[in-house]
Amino acid sequence: MTDRAMISTRKGLFDLIRGADGWRLAASHFLGEPVSAALHDHRDGSTYAALNLGHFGVKMHRRDPGSDSWTEIATPAYPVKPDDVEDKVEWKLRQVWVLEAGGADQPGVLYAGTLPGGLFVSRDRGDSWELVRGLWDVPQRAEWFGGGYDVPGIHSICVDPRNSRHILLAISCGGVWRTEDGGETWSVSSKGMRADYMPPEMNENEAVQDPHRMVRCAGAPDVLWCQHHNGIWRSEDNAHTWIEVKNAPVSNFGFAVACHPSDPHTAWFAPLEADQRRLPVHASLSVTRTRDSAHTFDVLRKGLPQEHCYDLVYRHGLAVANDGKTLLMASTTGAVWISEDGGDSWQCPAPHMPPVYAVSFA
Amino acid sequence: MAEWAYNCATMAHIHFTQQLARFTEIPQVETPATQLRDGLEAAFAANPRLRGYVLDDQGHLRENVVIFIDGKRTRDPRVLDDPLTPASKVYVLQALSGG
Numbered sequence: 001m002t003d004r005a006m007i008s009t010r011k012g013l014f015d016l017i018r019g020a021d022g023w024r025l026a027a028s029h030f031l032g033e034p035v036s037a038a039l040h041d042h043r044d045g046s047t048y049a050a051l052n053l054g055h056f057g058v059k060m061h062r063r064d065p066g067s068d069s070w071t072e073i074a075t076p077a078y079p080v081k082p083d084d085v086e087d088k089v090e091w092k093l094r095q096v097w098v099l100e101a102g103g104a105d106q107p108g109v110l111y112a113g114t115l116p117g118g119l120f121v122s123r124d125r126g127d128s129w130e131l132v133r134g135l136w137d138v139p140q141r142a143e144w145f146g147g148g149y150d151v152p153g154i155h156s157i158c159v160d161p162r163n164s165r166h167i168l169l170a171i172s173c174g175g176v177w178r179t180e181d182g183g184e185t186w187s188v189s190s191k192g193m194r195a196d197y198m199p200p201e202m203n204e205n206e207a208v209q210d211p212h213r214m215v216r217c218a219g220a221p222d223v224l225w226c227q228h229h230n231g232i233w234r235s236e237d238n239a240h241t242w243i244e245v246k247n248a249p250v251s252n253f254g255f256a257v258a259c260h261p262s263d264p265h266t267a268w269f270a271p272l273e274a275d276q277r278r279l280p281v282h283a284s285l286s287v288t289r290t291r292d293s294a295h296t297f298d299v300l301r302k303g304l305p306q307e308h309c310y311d312l313v314y315r316h317g318l319a320v321a322n323d324g325k326t327l328l329m330a331s332t333t334g335a336v337w338i339s340e341d342g343g344d345s346w347q348c349p350a351p352h353m354p355p356v357y358a359v360s361f362a
Numbered sequence: 363m364a365e366w367a368y369n370c371a372t373m374a375h376i377h378f379t380q381q382l383a384r385f386t387e388i389p390q391v392e393t394p395a396t397q398l399r400d401g402l403e404a405a406f407a408a409n410p411r412l413r414g415y416v417l418d419d420q421g422h423l424r425e426n427v428v429i430f431i432d433g434k435r436t437r438d439p440r441v442l443d444d445p446l447t448p449a450s451k452v453y454v455l456q457a458l459s460g461g
Contacts, residue, residue, distance in 0.1 A: 055426040055456040056385065056415040072386075072411065078419040092419045 002321035004362040005328050006047075007336060008035040011354035013049050015362075016328070016336065023338045023349040029070065030061070037316070039099035040362035043107055047362070048073075048126060050096035050112070058093050062126050076112050076120035076129040087142075089116045089151055098316065098358075100157040103164025113154030117144055117171060121183065132183045140174075140188060140207040147172030147210045147229065148315075155315050158216040158224065160238075168239050170214035170226065175206045176239055192242035196230045212255045213315045219262030227257040227269060234294055236264075245294040250281050256318035258327065265293045268320065268327065268343055270313035278312055285309045287318075287329065287343050303346035304337065311335050316358035330356035374450035376401055378412075381456050386411050398431065399442040401452060416454060426457040 003018035013035040015026040029035075030051055036058075037050040045065030052058055061070040078091035094115040102109025102121075112120040112129065119132040135141075144152040152174045160166035165182035168189065175190035190206035198208055210229035217223040226233040231252040232245040245252070251271035260266035269288045273281045280286070285304040290297045305311070311331035319328045327339040329346075334353035337346045373392035382388050389408035395401035406413040418424050423439035430436075430453045436444050446452070 053385070053415075055424065056382070057418060057424055059385070059414070075414055077414070080420060090420070092422075 002323050002326045002361055005319075005321075006038045006040065006360050006362055007330060007350070007353065007356055008038045008049070008316075008358040008360075009334070009354040009356050010034050013038055014350075014353070016338075016349065022347065025350050034357070036357050037096050037099045038358065038360060039101065039110070040360065041101045041110070043101060043104060044125075046125060048099055048110065050099060052095050058096055060096070060126055073126040074122075074128050076114060076118075076131070078118060078131060092116070093118075094149070094151060095153070097153045097155045098157055100159065103159055103161070106164050109164075111157050111159070111167075113157050113169060115149055115153035116151035117141065117153060117174060119154055119157070119169065119183070134179065134184045135169075135177060135186045138177075138186055143205070143207045144171060144174035145208070147212075156211070156214040158214060160216075160221050161218055162221055168214070168216070168224070170211040172212060173208055173210040173229075175209040176211055176214060176226070176242075178239060189239045190242065191240065192235075192244065193226075193228055193233055194230055194244070213257050215257055215259045215267075217259050217261070217264045219260075220264035223259075223264035225257050225259045225267045227254050229253075229275065232257075232269065232294070234267075247294070247297070248288060249297050249299050250286055250288055253278075254313070255315045256313045256329075258318045258320040260320065260324045261322050262324060263291075266291045266324075267294075268318060270318050270329065272312060280309050280311065283307060283309050285311055287327075287346075289343050298343075300339075300343045300346075302344060303339075303348070314357070316360075317356060319359045319361055321361040326361070328359045328361065330359045332356065372448045374401055374446040374448065374452060376405055376452040376454065378405070378416075379453075379455045382412070382415055386415060388412070393446075394448075396446050397442075398429065398436065398444040398446060398452065401446055402442065402454075427454065428457060429454050 005016040007014040012031040013029040017026045034052045036052045039048045047063040049061045060073050060075045062073045063070045081091040096112045098113040100111045108125045110122040120129040122129045156170035158168045178189040179186045188206040190209040193209040195203045212227045214226045222238045224235045233242040235242050254271045256270045258268045284306045287300045288297045317330045325342040330336040332355050336350035339346045376391040378388045391405045393401045393404040
């Protein structure tokens, strides 16, 4: 049974645990400091946190299994930019946007997706990091641009559970990218997506797409779901092609998506009104769920505020546990909700958090 | 006594904001360096982690960190080649912001 989660916020990292009386906040870490991402590595029980100290930059910390204390570890750092390289992006780490573990056969391997668009790999539990040059040096990176921030950023990293050298990642705004050789070479993989914010003749350009969040069904790894700036897309062929979902109720706009860990037909979304007005539709918060590969959807509202609600669930604000029915959702204005029945009903164990950047189950 | 006084007069002194103390050890730095960057390197030699708190990936002064030398702001936060005199007082501070 899932009984522990982490909430990364503007003012610290918080534990949310399930007790006899339900879910409640427990320990806090780095209180007062912005935590942009956190990862519990199930392979060895380590926990990682990425802080974004603003003045003093990004800092990484690790808590070893069984320990209560954190240790500062290495921080990903971009190499010195050669003088003869023209690049509108400064080679400076702005933020760690997502942390993911490598494959089950790669103990100690971690990935950090960053702004301004670099992917970093560690092979020693964060004691050192290396920029993945195979991706950083792709010529199409010159076409990437910022989505949500002034610079491009990697927000989703999906390691294929069948083969650790196969990785898909998603970039705002840079599309979906694939490696099948452990990161040595990369190819863009956004075919089928559409960027309405581009001139018509360019809106199918794969390298300028804005996937807001991409997730893979661990039990059926050829299936991926994507909440994109212009709608919802789904792939059944390991991201070689993407099919638009055109019948999502409430709205097809949003930032977050979560997919069932073993059932490829089930996924959840947190709809917002539109790009031009990023608020819950009619100020009424809902989660939409499909259980049949997006042929039909349920609109879930029980326990969610239905009037004067202006909460926004951002890219990493929705997560589903390995049991496939416990969901965690949090907003940029600091409200946290839990569902233990696949989204049919929700409770709010923490209504007054700092702005939440990411949620995940430990 | 005279020798001690002479040694102090040949060393620039670098102060770091106490705001850094909650993250990492702040060394007390007296350095014979004649340029700011060399003086900072002396501090980083005492605590290598301090470098990442003051300089970014490209070795530039972090955007919201400011350095004053004898009451004057650094000329170029990327180059950091301001001269230091034997009696220079250098302050590494953070800009106020937040919420």
